[in-house]
Amino acid sequence: MAKSLKSPLAILSSAAMSMPALSASQPSETLVSVATSIYQEGDARSDAVAFGDQERFEVKTNQFYLSSPIGRNWSGTVSYDNEAMSGASPWGTIEGADGDYQLIMSGASIDDSRNGVDLSLTRHWRKQSIGVSVGYSGEHDYHARSVGITYERDFLKKNTSLGLSASYSTDDITPTDAQLFQRLDSGSKHSRSYYVSINQLLTPVAMINLGLGLTRRDGYLSDPYKLRDVRPGKRLERTFTAQYRHYFDWQSTTLAANYRYFWDSYAIDAHTGDAQLTFGTGSRVEWGPTLRLYGQSAADFYVPWDDYGLEDTIAQSSDHRLSSFGAVSLGLKARFKMGPAHIVARYQQYESKKHLGLRSKTQAHPGLIRFKVFSLGAEYRF
Amino acid sequence: MQLISITAMVLLLASSDVNAETAAVGALAPNFARPLLDDERINLSLEDYRGQVVYLDFWASWCGPCLIAMPKIEALKQRFEGSDFAVLAINIDRDPKRARRFLNKVEVSYPSVYDATAELPKQYGLQAMPSSYVIDQRGYITLVHEGFRKGDEDLLGAHIQEVLNRVRE
Amino acid sequence: MYANSHVKGLGKLIAFTVLLLAGCQNVEPWERDRLAEPAMQLSADITGSKLDQQVFFSKEAASGGTSAAGGGCGCN
Numbered sequence: 001m002a003k004s005l006k007s008p009l010a011i012l013s014s015a016a017m018s019m020p021a022l023s024a025s026q027p028s029e030t031l032v033s034v035a036t037s038i039y040q041e042g043d044a045r046s047d048a049v050a051f052g053d054q055e056r057f058e059v060k061t062n063q064f065y066l067s068s069p070i071g072r073n074w075s076g077t078v079s080y081d082n083e084a085m086s087g088a089s090p091w092g093t094i095e096g097a098d099g100d101y102q103l104i105m106s107g108a109s110i111d112d113s114r115n116g117v118d119l120s121l122t123r124h125w126r127k128q129s130i131g132v133s134v135g136y137s138g139e140h141d142y143h144a145r146s147v148g149i150t151y152e153r154d155f156l157k158k159n160t161s162l163g164l165s166a167s168y169s170t171d172d173i174t175p176t177d178a179q180l181f182q183r184l185d186s187g188s189k190h191s192r193s194y195y196v197s198i199n200q201l202l203t204p205v206a207m208i209n210l211g212l213g214l215t216r217r218d219g220y221l222s223d224p225y226k227l228r229d230v231r232p233g234k235r236l237e238r239t240f241t242a243q244y245r246h247y248f249d250w251q252s253t254t255l256a257a258n259y260r261y262f263w264d265s266y267a268i269d270a271h272t273g274d275a276q277l278t279f280g281t282g283s284r285v286e287w288g289p290t291l292r293l294y295g296q297s298a299a300d301f302y303v304p305w306d307d308y309g310l311e312d313t314i315a316q317s318s319d320h321r322l323s324s325f326g327a328v329s330l331g332l333k334a335r336f337k338m339g340p341a342h343i344v345a346r347y348q349q350y351e352s353k354k355h356l357g358l359r360s361k362t363q364a365h366p367g368l369i370r371f372k373v374f375s376l377g378a379e380y381r382f
Numbered sequence: 383m384q385l386i387s388i389t390a391m392v393l394l395l396a397s398s399d400v401n402a403e404t405a406a407v408g409a410l411a412p413n414f415a416r417p418l419l420d421d422e423r424i425n426l427s428l429e430d431y432r433g434q435v436v437y438l439d440f441w442a443s444w445c446g447p448c449l450i451a452m453p454k455i456e457a458l459k460q461r462f463e464g465s466d467f468a469v470l471a472i473n474i475d476r477d478p479k480r481a482r483r484f485l486n487k488v489e490v491s492y493p494s495v496y497d498a499t500a501e502l503p504k505q506y507g508l509q510a511m512p513s514s515y516v517i518d519q520r521g522y523i524t525l526v527h528e529g530f531r532k533g534d535e536d537l538l539g540a541h542i543q544e545v546l547n548r549v550r551e
Numbered sequence: 552m553y554a555n556s557h558v559k560g561l562g563k564l565i566a567f568t569v570l571l572l573a574g575c576q577n578v579e580p581w582e583r584d585r586l587a588e589p590a591m592q593l594s595a596d597i598t599g600s601k602l603d604q605q606v607f608f609s610k611e612a613a614s615g616g617t618s619a620a621g622g623g624c625g626c627n
Contacts, residue, residue, distance in 0.1 A: 025529075034598075035598045035599070069531075069532070081605075083605075157510065158510075159577055160569075201575075202576065204582040212565070213617075215615060239615045241616040247585040254588065262614070266612070270611070286590060294611060296611065296613060344596065500581050503579065503580070511581060511583070
C-alpha cells in the first residue's frame with residue numbers, strides 16, 4: 001500500500017510552530033514574508049499653514065523578511081525594506097496674526113526613497129543562544145550602519161528566559177541643497193543601545209515580558225531641514241516595557257497588551273499603551289481590533305515658534321514631535337490561512353490629540369498630524 | 383550587591399532543571415496502558431513490547447517539531463522493519479479529536495495512544511516537547527531525546543542499531 | 552555619582568524582579584498548547600511590528616522598547 005508522506009506542515013492549517021515567546025531554541029520552520037503598505041497623512045489645515053505647500057506626507061513601503069533554521073545549530077534572518085516618500089513637511093513655525101502658531105511648509109514633493117537591509121545569524125545550544133546582527137539603511141542624504149549582539153538564556157524548562165542585547169550604530173547626514181539654504185554640510189551621530197528582558201510564563205494561558213532599555217546618542221542630533229532647529233549634542237533615552245499575553249477559551253481569543261514608559265535627557269516623558277484582540281486564534285481566519293494610546297511631554301528646549309533672536313548655539317526647536325501631545329490609534333487586523341500560506345491585512349487610523357499630552361502648557365502645535373496606514377502581506381512557512 | 387549574588391545563585395540552581403521524577407537513562411521505563419487514538423476500545427501497554435527495542439515518542443498537534451518528526455520516525459520504522467524494533471507514540475492533546483484530525487491527514491503506520499490528562503509526561507518527567515525515549519528489550523531507557531532537528535533521524539538510527547546489536551553479542 | 556546610584560537601583564530592581572518571577576507557577580512543557588499559538592508570541596507579526604516601529608518613531612519623540620535597535624532613517 002503506497003504511503004503518502006505529505007509534509008505535515010503543509011496539511012495543518014493551525015499548527016503552532018514555535019515554542020513560547022523569547023527562548024533560545026532554534027526555530028523549527030522557515031518563514032518568508034512580504035508586505036506592501038501605504039501611509040497617508042491628512043492634509044494640514046489651511047489656516048494652520050502660513051506659507052508653502054499644504055500637501056502632507058505619503059509613504060509607500062515594501063517589506064521582505066526571511067527567517068530560517070540553518071543546519072542543526074544555527075538560524076538566520078534577512079530583511080529588506082524599501083520606502084518611497086513624497087509630499088511636503090514643515091520647515092518651521094511662526095507666530096501668526098492671532099497669536100496662533102502657523103507652519104511654514106517646504107515646497108511640494110520631497111521625493112525620496114529609503115532602502116534598508118538587516119541580517120542576523122544565531123548559534124543555538126540547548127538552553128542558550130548567541131546572535132549577531134548587522135544593518136544598513138540609506139537615503140540619498142542619509143546613511144546608517146549598525147551592528148548588534150544578542151544573548152538569550154532559558155531557565156526552569158523555559159518558564160523563565162533572559163535576554164541581553166547591545167547594539168551600536170553610526171548615522172551620517174549630508175543635507176541636500178546645503179549651500180542654497182545655508183544648511184549644515186554634513187553631520188554624524190553615534191548611538192549605543194542596551195536592552196535586558198525577562199520572559200516569564202505565568203499560567204498555561206498567560207505570559208509576560210518585562211524589559212529595560214538604555215540608549216545613548218552623541219553627535220549631530222538636530223534636524224538640518226528645519227529653519228531653526230538646535231538640539232543638544234547628547235541624548236540619553238530610557239525605556240521600561242511590559243508585554244502581556246493572555247489566551248481565553250471564549251471564541252479562542254488572544255489578548256496582547258503592551259505598555260512602554262519612555263524618559264530621556266530632553267526631559268521628555270512618554271507613555272505608550274496598546275492592546276490587540278485576536279478572535280479565532282488557531283482557526284482559518286483570525287481577526288480583531290487594535291487600540292493604541294500615546295502621550296508625551298515637551299522637550300525642555302521646545303518652543304512654540306522659532307525664535308531667531310536666540311543665539312544659534314542655544315537649544316531650541318519648534319518641531320511638533322518635541323511638543324506635548326498625545327495620540328489615539330484604532331485599527332483592524334485579519335489573517336487568512338490556507339495551509340502554509342497566510343494573507344495578512346491591516347488598517348490603522350492615527351489621530352494626534354493635544355489634550356492627551358503630558359504637562360502641556362502651550363496650545364496645540366499646528367503640525368500635529370493624523371494618518372492612515374493600510375498594509376497587505378503574504379507569508380509562507382515550510 | 384548581596385541581592386544580585388542571591389539572584390545569580392537562584393538562577394544557577396534553577397538552570398540545572400532538577401526534577402525528582404525524571405525517567406533517566408538506565409532507569410526502568412514506567413509501564414502504562416492507554417487507549418489507541420484510532421480505536422478507544424483497544425488498550426496498548428508498554429509491557430506488550432517487552433523483548434523489543436521501543437522508540438517511545440511523546441507528541442501533540444500543537445507542537446511543530448513533533449509534526450516535522452513524524453515522517454522521519456516512520457522512516458526509522460521502515461529502516462528497522464524485520465528487526466525487534468517497534469515505535470509507539472503517545473499523544474498528549476487535551477482534546478484527542480484534534481490529534482485524530484491530524485493523524486487522518488498524515489499517514490504513519492505506527493500506533494498512537496492518547497493520554498489527555500498528561501499523567502505519562504509527569505511520570506516520565508518530560509523536560510521539553512517533543513521528547514522521545516529509546517527503551518531496550520528488558521524495558522530500560524537507553525536514550526532520552528529532546529526536540530527534533532535536522533539529522534536527528536541519523537543519530538537515533540545509529541543508537542537504535544547499537545542497542546539491537548547489544549543483545550546479539 | 553548620579554549614574555552610580557541609578558545603576559545600583561537598577562540592579563536591585565532586576566534582582567528583585569527575577570526572584571519574584573522565579574517564584575511563579577511552573578508551566579510544564581506539555582501544558583503549553585495555548586501559549587504556543589502564533590498569536591500568543593511576541594514575534595507574532597514581525598513585518599507589521601517593524602512597520603509600526605518605523606511609523607511611530609518618525610512621528611513621535613519616544614522610541615525603542617524592543618531589542619531591535621538598528622540603524623536610523625533620518626526621519627526623526
